[in-house]
Amino acid sequence: MVRAKSTRPAPVKKKAAAKPVRRATQRKAKKKPQRQMPSWLRYVIAGLIAFLFLAAFFYFFIRPYSYRWKPCYGFKAYGVCMPSGFQVHGIDVSHYQGNIDWKMLTQTRQGKFPIHFVFMKASEGGDYGDKAFITNFDSAKTHGFIRGAYHFYNPKTDPIRQADFFINSVKLDSGDLPPVLDIEKRGKDENQLRRDLKLWLDKIEQHYKVKPILYTSYKFKTRYLNDSVFNSYPYWIAHYYVDSVEYRGEWKFWQHTDVGTLPGIREKVDLNIFNGSLEELQLMTIKK
Template sequence: MAASKRTPVTPVKRTTTRTVKTATQAKRRPAKNKKKVLTPVSILKYSVYMLLLCFAVTGLYRFRHGFMAYLGFNKINNKPVTVFTKEERKIADLRIYEIVSRHKDRIFGFDVSHYQGEINWDSIERSKGDFPLDFVFIRATAGNNGADSQFKRNWKNAKRTGFIRGAYHYYRPDENSVKQADNFITHVALRKGDLPPVLDIEKIPNGQSMDSLKSGLKRWLDKVEEHYGVKPIIYSGESFYTDFLKTEFKGYKLWIANYSFFNDDIRKEWDFWQFTDKAAILGIEGKVDANIYNGSKKDLKGCCIQ
């Protein structure tokens, strides 16, 4: 009997399924996280970000009252706060609100010259604005023979509308000090209830030394004090006063200009603080200098000519 032919059987590879399964698992397995290496550049970048964040947080906290008042969530002197101007909101406005909020127990005022043009004194809201206004300094003269074109009008109307008023002289360093004093005396007649005369000195001389300037300032102060019987007030920028006047002119009341974003409190040694040149007052066109007196209204009246 002949033997039958058998079909050869191909052996099955059992590793196929395991191989596929292993490959699928390999696809699903998350790749290992690579460790980030901090480079000097990345460290500097993160440091800058953190510094900016600190500045932002510090600024928000420092001017928190200003932000709240500006957004209408706060009141100053029990009155709703209004926007000073119709322009876009500016950081300068926030600083003004912040300073006003911090000095509710102080007295506010402003100062003007011919640069403000004709002021509508009857429109100035002394007690209905963003802060009450009780005093005003008015420029009277400048140099040897300069006279402010609006002084007489402003001087008269300030008194009529109930402001405590004061007159100041803009000192020109390279002009004769005695003639400058005579110029002020000729144009300004101070009365009982007026603030003492003010010497405004802001610039260094071009044609003389600083010692010569100081001697001239002393001559002006002495002559004016002798005439009015009251010690004048010195006005200057903080840096100018600190660098050139502080040592030689002790004993005078100070009116200091400082608009620094980082300065929001009146200092103990300042009698008056001109804290901004960007205030807006109804009745006055354009920006106005705003000031704080470092005391009560009773103190301010006590400072006046008796």
């Protein structure tokens, strides 16, 4: 049976009454007036910062080399002011100086500060030989210079290996200066460094039958080699741009500058003096 459709209208849904919108009244925060730094104070602070920067720059970068620009009241030679009171002068070279014209270098003997001795770099660490050593070493003897050889020490390499490498690289003859240990790096352990250096020195002395020379700066000597066991070695002290060596112990050589200009050498050269007479220098040489 079919049912008749209902004719009653569908109920109308009542809309929910809109909630009244509450507008929150925000109080505007009162801004406090900011105080501005006076312009004169800004200039004072900026000037103070600039002064501190310049002072630090001078102390660390200019002051150590200010001796270069000091008036030379003594004699000037090879582009620098020469230390007074010393008669025996020398140089030290390596491959950094390039090809040396040894014949031209002999011209220095005609001047007021003749070059009498030359130290040459022979080796470094346990396996690096200076590529110019053999040529320089032979040429120095041929042209009548008192010659010497040095080893640049590497604290990270076994000292016996370094000593053996130097021995295999350098044959010293009668009239040559004792072998030199160049120590400039301390490594991580100071006590280990001193023990290792003594091993190198003992091995070299045993082989060449002469006490080696110790090359270092006066600061390195006083900080890391201030031990009586090292005081018996002849010292070669590096101390630049000063009127005299500040190291108060005994020393034989003084490397007083690294910017010497000599005939026959294109690059700058380290200049040295011997603390004694030429006869005393010759007495230091190896006798066979």
